[in-house]
Amino acid sequence: MTTKTLSQPARNVISQYLSLSFVQGSLPCPYFNNRRIATRGNLRVLIGKGTPSDIITEAHIIAMREHIDLNELAMDQLRNFLIDHNLGIDCSGLTYYILNAELKATKHISLAHNLHYPKSGFLRKLIIQLRPVENISVKVLADEKNSQLVEIKDIEPGDIIIMIKTGLQHKLNHVLLIHQVDFENKKIQTVHYTHAIQWQIDGKYNHSVRQGIIEITDENKPLIKQKWIEQNRSGENNYTLNHAKRSKAFSIRRIHSLTS
Amino acid sequence: MPISDASISILRTAILFGLISSIVAFIWAPFLIKFLYHYKLTRHPEYDATLAMGARKSKIGVPIMGGLLVIITIAVLTYFFNWDRRFTWVPIGVMLLSAILGGLDDILHVYGTKRRSRKLGHILKLIRVHKDWRMRVWYSLTLPWQIFKRTSVWLSRNPGKGIHVHEKLFLQFIAGAITAWWVYFKLGAYWLNVFVPFYGYINMGWWIIPLIIFFVMCTANAVNIADGMDGLAGGSLIITFSALIIISWIQGATAITFLNATATGALIAYTYFNIKPARFQMGDVGSLGLGALLAINMIVLNRMLLLPFIGFIFYLELASVILQIAGRYIFGVRIFRMAPLHHHFELRGWSEEKTVMRFWIIHAGMVMFGIWIALL
Structure with a gap:
């Protein structure tokens, strides 16, 4: 079996989000979506x-302002502290930082300056x-001028899975970043992805940056018909897959900058 | 060329002013400390986030308003021994006005209650729906002031219990306007010419008025911002006012030389009690008053544009705050871990003593450069 992964700097970004370092240990970066508080x-x-590093520094500064000794908090208190103070990452922000690190390592360019932003107006x-x-959102990443569609058989690390108008009320957009692809006899076996998400069952405090896998059982079937596993959950119990199924537009895309 | 006996005599008298001022301040400092403790005019953690930093917890309960030592000593000694209708009464007056503003802020931080500040949307709604038409007119007429107020609150984050930023800026504007009036209408045509380093003098005409207001406001706030560590503002002001003694003496501005010597002497006594662990802290009463005095000094000596050098560390601290706000609202990032700059270094692990002494040294170097330019 052969494996393709992102570059080391991009993998470092992922591991930093998966384990934010504090004195008492590390914890995965919580999910935060500004849509709620705008x-x-x-x-x-x-x-x-x-x-x-922004999140860790800000946590220390807020703790200091509120006269809280961050080093004395238990891990679950620390996680709650971050979430209560809106410290976390959203799915497009996470994707941006990982892809940016990848582009800098492999192409020596930055993602932000190689994207087209649909919104116009001088200001x-x-x-x-x-x-x-x-200003980078799922819609910006999914824009035709920024990314192109990819077939399942052509999936590579750095590709993104876009879900437009998903969620129970079809108001959410979501993006997953593929960080690793496993091949067997030149055929894709498993797709590994990273994303920031909050499932309905997570409640207020149990969401974070997470990883999951998609086992490609049949290359000819669409991606949502493959086997998705995350948090040891698959099928109907996998809420990421449910998001994918509910989305009005679902696609696998590749940022143009990665191909040029 | 030998220095004349008259000049030496002026310098000797100036040093005497400094010594007397220092002795007087040393004598009444213990009484001031007792007074401040008695009325509990001390630092409170709820309105000073930096007190939560490990090394700064010891500052809780330390008296503020120690700047009264310098302000009152300067004002009294100048009134009795150096009163000059032309040169000292307005500087002392503006210093006292700024000090009163700062003192009020210090007292309200201790004894005041948190004040309500309506959001702009709320006011706009009241203009439309308030049942009393007179109130609707009132809210409409005061809308520009409310916009100014909300912008100030927005930029300053936590107005707390003291004087709000918009009020402070307004009163500082008045202090600057008084100085500008004095310079423009009372001092004479020479002061309408501004010294530009490496160029010479430029006649500013009435443009001198906004320039003076700008420098008075900036400098008063800059010294205020720099007053955040034991010994930092006091030590830096000693260096600055010592430099002003030299410049004013060389220019032959006798009354100003004596005034600067008095300020330096009082600051020596103040800093003796203010170095770590501080017996008291300057507070807004001292920092705003001395900041205004510094600005007026430079204006009278016609070296206003050299303020960023002569008051280097204060302007550096002010610049760090402006950059931090700009970084936050324009780029969405913190440029410094915390502003003003001294807190940034403190959060990076520098001890208070190390930060203060390094700032003094850098300040002294830049002040020397400032003197060199001033004498061109």
Whole structure:
């Protein structure tokens, strides 16, 4: 069996999000979606677009401001502290940082400056120049000018799985990033993905950056017909798969910058 | 060329002013400390987040308003021994006005209650729906002030119990306007010419007025911002006012030389009690007053544009705060771990003593450079 993975710097970004380091140990970065509180003009770390070091530094600064000794919190208290203070990452922010690291390592370019932003207007363009990460959404990544469709048999690390208008009310967009692909006799066996998500059963505090796998049982069937496993759950109990099934538009895409 | 006896005599008198000021301040400092403890004018953790930093917890309960030592000593000694209708009364007046503003802020932080601040959306709604038409008119007329207020609150994050930022800026504007009025209408045509380093003098005409207001406001706030560590503002101000003694003496501004010497002497006594572990801290009463005095000094000496050098560390701290706000709202990132700059280094693991002493040294170097340019 052969394996294709992202570059080391991109894998480092993933592992940093999977284990935010604190004195008492490490914990996965929580999920945060700014859609709920709709804050504007704030620090990027407080709107779900921070780097792992941004999140850790901000946690220390907030703790200091609130006279809390972060080092004395138990791991679950620490996780709750992060979530209560809107410290986390959203799915497109996570994808951005991983892909950016990949592009810098392999192509020596940055993702933000090689994307097309559908929104127009002088002010919006200026804001995008100043705060690119905050303006990268699932829709921007899925835009025809930024990415192209990929067949299952052609999947490679760095490809993204896009779900548009998913969730119970079809109001969510979601993206998964493929970080590893396993091959057997040049045929794809398993696709490994990373994403930031909150399942319905997670409640307020049990969500985070997670990884899962998709076992390709039949290359000719669409991806949602394959076997998705995450958190030891598959089939109907796998809520990521449920999201995929509910989405109005589902696609596997590859950012143009990765191919050029 | 030998220095004239008259000049030496002025310098000798200036040093005497400094020594007397220092002795007077040393004598009444214990009474001030007792007074501040008695009325519990001390630092409270709920409105000072930095007190939660490990090394700064010891500052809880330390008296504020120690700057009164310097302000009152300067004002009293100048009033009795150096009163000059042309040169000292307005600087002392503006210093006292700024100090009163700062003192009020210090007292309200201890004894005040948190004040309500309506959001702009709420006010706009009241303009439309308030049942009393007079109130609707009132809210409409005061809308520009409310916009100014909300913007200030937005940029400053936590107005707390003291004077709000928009009020502080307004009162500082008045202090700057008084200085500008004095310079423009009372001092004479020479002061309308601004010294530009490496170029010479430029006649500013009435443009001198906004320039003066700008520098008075900036400098007062800059010293205020730098007053966050034991000994930092005091030590830096000693260096700055010592430099001003040299510049004013060389320019032959006798009354200003004596004023600067008085300030330096009082600051020596203040800093003796303020170095770690501090017996008291300057508070807004001292930092705003001395900041205004520093700005007026440079304006009177016609070296206003050299303030970023002569008051280097204060302007550096001010710049760090402006950059931090710009970074937050424009780029969405923290440029420093915490602003002002001294807290950034503290969070990076520098001890308070190390930060303060390094800042003093850098400041002294830049002040020397400033003196060199001032004498060109």
